[in-house]
Amino acid sequence: MRLVSNNSGGGGGGGLQPPKASSASTTGVPRWILAATGIVAALGVAELTRGRKVAAEEQRRLPPAEVAPLAAGDPVDGLISMDDVASHNSPESGLWVVINGEVYDLTDFVENHPGGKNVILKNAGKDVTDIYAPVHPPTAIEDNLEPSNHLGQVDPKTIKVKQASEESEKDKKRRLALENLPPVGSMLNLDDFERNAQNILTDQAWAYYSSAGDDEITKQQNRSSYNRIWFKPRILVPVGQVDYSTTLMANVSGADTKVSLPIYISPAAMAKLGHPDGELNLTRAAGRMGIVQGISANASVGLDEMLDVRKPGQPTFYQLYVNKDRAASERILKKIQDRGCTAVMLTVDAPVMGKREADMRAKGEVVETGGGQGGDPTTSGGGVAAAISGYIDPNLSWDDIAWYRKTCSLPLILKGIQSIADVEEAAKRGVEGVVLSNHGGRSLDFSPAPIDVLIELRQKRPDLFEKIDVYVDGGVRRGTDVLKALALGAKAVGLGRPFLYAQSGFGEAGAVRAIEIIQDEVERGMRLLGITSLDQLNPDMIDILPRFFDPNLSRSAPCPPNSFEG
Ligand code: HEM
Numbered sequence: 133m134r135l136v137s138n139n140s141g142g143g144g145g146g147g148l149q150p151p152k153a154s155s156a157s158t159t160g161v162p163r164w165i166l167a168a169t170g171i172v173a174a175l176g177v178a179e180l181t182r183g184r185k186v187a188a189e190e191q192r193r194l195p196p197a198e199v200a201p202l203a204a205g206d207p208v209d210g211l212i213s214m215d216d217v218a219s220h221n222s223p224e225s226g227l228w229v230v231i232n233g234e235v236y237d238l239t240d241f242v243e244n245h246p247g248g249k250n251v252i253l254k255n256a257g258k259d260v261t262d263i264y265a266p267v268h269p270p271t272a273i274e275d276n277l278e279p280s281n282h283l284g285q286v287d288p289k290t291i292k293v294k295q296a297s298e299e300s301e302k303d304k305k306r307r308l309a310l311e312n313l314p315p316v317g318s319m320l321n322l323d324d325f326e327r328n329a330q331n332i333l334t335d336q337a338w339a340y341y342s343s344a345g346d347d348e349i350t351k352q353q354n355r356s357s358y359n360r361i362w363f364k365p366r367i368l369v370p371v372g373q374v375d376y377s378t379t380l381m382a383n384v385s386g387a388d389t390k391v392s393l394p395i396y397i398s399p400a401a402m403a404k405l406g407h408p409d410g411e412l413n414l415t416r417a418a419g420r421m422g423i424v425q426g427i428s429a430n431a432s433v434g435l436d437e438m439l440d441v442r443k444p445g446q447p448t449f450y451q452l453y454v455n456k457d458r459a460a461s462e463r464i465l466k467k468i469q470d471r472g473c474t475a476v477m478l479t480v481d482a483p484v485m486g487k488r489e490a491d492m493r494a495k496g497e498v499v500e501t502g503g504g505q506g507g508d509p510t511t512s513g514g515g516v517a518a519a520i521s522g523y524i525d526p527n528l529s530w531d532d533i534a535w536y537r538k539t540c541s542l543p544l545i546l547k548g549i550q551s552i553a554d555v556e557e558a559a560k561r562g563v564e565g566v567v568l569s570n571h572g573g574r575s576l577d578f579s580p581a582p583i584d585v586l587i588e589l590r591q592k593r594p595d596l597f598e599k600i601d602v603y604v605d606g607g608v609r610r611g612t613d614v615l616k617a618l619a620l621g622a623k624a625v626g627l628g629r630p631f632l633y634a635q636s637g638f639g640e641a642g643a644v645r646a647i648e649i650i651q652d653e654v655e656r657g658m659r660l661l662g663i664t665s666l667d668q669l670n671p672d673m674i675d676i677l678p679r680f681f682d683p684n685l686s687r688s689a690p691c692p693p694n695s696f697e698g
């Protein structure tokens with residue numbers, strides 16, 4: 133299915149691509165800030181109105197054969213009124229929405245919507261641009277809808293302008309925080325970015341980024357468990373010159389990847405919720421700073437766009453969720469191989485999504501109870517976050533490694549290994565790498581902290597570090613965390629949320645700053661530890677305390693106040 137343009141000149145009419153939105157309004161405030169805070173300034177609307185009038189003009193100038201038929205009852209000038217849109221707000225009347233001034237009929241598409249049907253049912257009949265734009269790649273409409281689903285353009289005269297006076301206190305606080313971002317250099321550690329993100333993100337975006345499974349114990353323990361490891365620093369070692377570069381997949385012929393720092397960006401979806409350039413910020417920052425970006429299969433920016441902004445030779449790991457429709461995964465694998473990605477990170481810890489209640493609440497999800505009939509276990513229990521993974525094959529098994537090998541020749545890294553037995557199995561099957569990870573605590577609560585698994589692996593199977601690249605992610609927030617993991621034998625360490633938070637508001641500069649912070653902490657830590665290169669790190673340089681459950685963690689689900697109101 134493809135929604136193709138039949139008019140290179142832009143403008144209205146069925147089957148036409150929506151016009152590109154400009155990023156700055158004449159108020160000087162970027163339009164995305166206005167959109168993010170739910171406000172469209174009157175001036176901005178005037179600009180939009182002008183744009184659409186021109187577009188309507190262009191439509192009238194098209195030869196008749198190129199103008200797709202408009203819905204019955206449309207105004208003569210071909211524009212659709214908001215009242216008309218509003219009356220199509222149910223499966224019976226039809227499910228119409230407005231996105232960037234274009235009207236779409238989603239009645240047939242709703243059941244197949246990868247984000248679940250509820251969000252469309254709830255918002256049909258409205259302008260959904262603010263909800264839609266940050267969570268969809270630009271080609272989503274073109275790739276998924278039929279030309280006939282595009283009904284035309286909305287009549288701008290009928291749009292009710294939301295006045296600044298309607299701005300809620302919360303939105304105002306958020307807008308002001310965004311307009312008055314502190315200098316990026318005032319971010320001294322990764323937690324500073326997290327605090328800043330909490331001030332500027334919408335409730336939904338914050339919930340999506342920060343939430344984790346059930347009581348969020350694993351998410352918290354991921355970080356606490358780094359406290360088990362203490363250093364045994366050596367002194368009076370000349371540390372004037374230190375080298376913190378390393379090589380990933382050094383033993384995989386043709387895939388050895390030199391990086392400036394032993395960290396990488398863990399693949400994480402929906403960066404556009406934090407900044408309009410989304411994942412492009414991460415690709416550019418990784419290129420500038422010489423580290424690897426893990427590209428999420430659910431990125432909010434198109435894959436080609438990201439690959440296009442790489443520097444020549446910039447390494448990237450593509451994160452794959454295997455599709456129930458294997459042919460779809462095969463197409464992606466072929467593409468990323470052709471386009472020069474370095475390796476594939478196959479995520480194996482999310483056959484179904486974890487139960488992320490904060491995310492569900494923020495989206496106002498009301499779960500279909502099924503009246504005792506039971507639901508589809510692969511999509512129920514996680515709201516929109518669960519439905520997003522609807523294409524992921526829950527029946528993936530070890531035998532599918534053979535399928536992967538037939539399909540793609542890039543090195544394979546299994547992401548989401550949570551036990552020693554599975555590292556052993558991966559090594560036995562010749563997989564090139566594993567990421568000890570529990571999806572940042574977003575999958576199974578009470579899955580062990582990855583650093584605890586790494587300690588156990590070092591104690592029980594030190595030989596495996598020679599056979600397979602071991603990576604680790606989850607709860608890494610300090611350069612010292614990186615050094616601890618490397619002392620235990622990890623090749624590099626991934627960071628997920630810190631990069632989403634860092635690019636929120638700040639864009640590329642924030643992501644670069646986050647890398648600089650870790651770089652500074654790693655470099656400083658090496659000097660204070662008495663080493664000058666990463667290969668000098670070894671288990672003798674650390675003390676490991678017994679495994680513990682952090683007594684400060686509360687065993688009750690995070691429950692925001694007033695969560696059952698409206
Ligand atoms: C216009 C047609 C639409 C298409 C083609 C479309 C397509 C998609 C796709 C492909 C995804 C999965 C994203 C990914 O895995 O990369 C998705 C997720 C999603 N969509 Fe849509 N969508 C459409 C309309 C809408 C509308 C109208 C809304 C809201 C009113 C919406 C809200 C969402 C949400 C909330 C998610 C999940 C993101 C998350 O977990 O936060 N979509 N959609």
Ligand SMILES: Cc1cc2nc3c(=O)[nH]c(=O)nc-3n(C[C@H](O)[C@H](O)[C@H](O)COP(=O)(O)O)c2cc1C
Binds near residue numbers: 399573
């Ligand atoms: C908002 C968010 C989205 C994520 N999306 C993906 C994804 O699309 N694919 C994936 O394999 N892992 C995903 N992850 C997991 C990360 O790759 C990584 O394992 C995790 O964030 C590491 O924990 P940390 O956030 O404490 O650094 C996501 C994590 C977060 C927080």
